[in-house]
Amino acid sequence: MPLPIALLFSAVVLLVSLSRSFIILVIRQLCSPLRYLPGPPAPSLFMGNLEEMHNMENDDLIARWARTYGHTFVYRGFIGGCRLMTTDPVAVGHILGHAYDYPKPDFVRASLADMAAGHHGLVTVEGNDHKRQTPAFSSGHIKSLSPIFWDKATELRDIWLAQVDHDTDTALHDIDGVGRDKYVSRTDVLLWLGKATLDVIGLAGFGYAFNALRDDTNELATAFSTIFSTARKFRVMTILQAWFPILRRFRRNNAAMAQARETMRRIGLELIEEKMRAAGGGLDEPIDGAKRDSRKRIEGRDLLSILIRSNLSSDASQQMSTEEVLCQISTFLAAGHETTSSALTWCLYALAHDKTGAQDKLRQVLRDVDSELKARLTSPSSHSSYPGSPSAPWSDAYREELTDAISRCTYLDWVVRESLRLHAPVTTTMRVCMRERDEIPLQEGEILIDKNGHRRWTIPVKKWDIISVPIQAINRSSDLWGDDAGLFRPERWDTPPQEARVIPGLYSNTLTFLNGNPVGGNRACIGYKFALMEIKIFLYVLIKDISFTIDPDVVIEKKVNVVTRPFVKSEPHLGNQMPLNISRSSTSASASSLQAQLTSAPTISPPHAP
Missing domain, CATH: 1.20.5 (Single alpha-helices involved in coiled-coils or other helix-helix interfaces)
Incomplete structure (x- = not known):
């Protein structure tokens, strides 16, 4: 032709x-029952409300819409398409609790796949594909990875303390009488936490040493940064490709992106080949008895090794192809690096910004955990196998005991819950109705009035209707959390409001990790236990020895680029950053000033406590 x-x-x-x-x-839009529901006007016929949602702090905009139009309303998407948004907890529970009837829309999975360099990652698959990719996230296995968390948290702490000491020594040439524990050094905690969590997910995820805390030249880290930064840019062509799949064939001729994808693929295949050599076979070969027995020879405890080990099964439905396993590498990076570094950054910000003494209180609680554990393990009546002494606090045996202790630390748990409630790394999740028709229930007493004045007690939807679940807006709802919903107050978790207990969250009546309800299909964040353990260990190591403050004239605002990232309002040209002041914390906190507060927050819960 x-x-x-x-x-x-x-x-x-x-x-x-x-x-x-x-x-x-x-x-679809002309036939959708959503067209009769109230909602904000669209500034653009082509882009609807999408651009203003991207440009503004998402939860503030949604909260304003909810005050005007109620808990359930419609906003406009591409070419004016109706999208349902609801903060009604019963409606949200119905949607997330029937995950196979309400999966992620294809355009969302396509966007996530661009970020993850494939379509079979944990963040993109649905249904049985998701189930068979979850064997590595059991509590026992995650605990076995905790030494990596301890090592990298300690390395970061030492880097920051060295920075403080260097700046202090420089300043003391000019200033006399300044105590070493009084001098502060300013650092971008977002940058450093990103390096530390990248190191963690490299080692824990697939046994790869980025050494990002010490070296910025790693080619895999550079490749991932190129892919992720490109994927989170807001472009009209990206929207068009999401809705018109044929346009995905016409990708921009971006040499840097192509090189990054090739680098990730090459190194990923090398890692898989290395682990498969230990297993004695290839991923796409039939599994015989000898190969099944060879799993015993796999020594790697990283998540990728566990996934490969689970692939050695005679059950074909449980086997993954090489491409599927390859996609897990970029998936682990995206899900385990960006989200955790964001969560840790916002937690340190919340503690630094707090004026009620929460940081000092947490520090004393964590020191008490350390003291109580050492006393218990070294007491004559102790039957522990702990071989060391208080002078050897970082032995593996001690760390294992300490990991259990901080997982039961009540006040630390309150701080983490409250930070994740206020600052969810992912602010919104999208779903699409796959039932021909459905009536989504509302909470008791809630009435929905449509544009025609009709009163409804359910939300009518039909197949292909798009639904947004505003995670952050629900987490901060004053209707659910009270008038102080926007404040950082860890003590609220001592007795959570009754209204908030209806939120169908996997973790502590928040939607940060979505819903763990198995009815109709569980599509919660399967890595949440991994994230929580990593966050708690990092907080323990950092807060115990470092004090965090923020200059009063520094105003931090949020920008949602896949995850919630901070920037300084007066310095938007510098991009994402979280500048905090760090200093050595006092070696002994004032017990008298903290005693009254500590009595309301037991240091360690009993081992059987949830």
């Missing part, structure tokens, strides 16, 4: 495909 005719034929096929997709979208 001559080239001009081939080009003309391709153009006709493209035009027909686009026209068909456009007509289908329009028909």
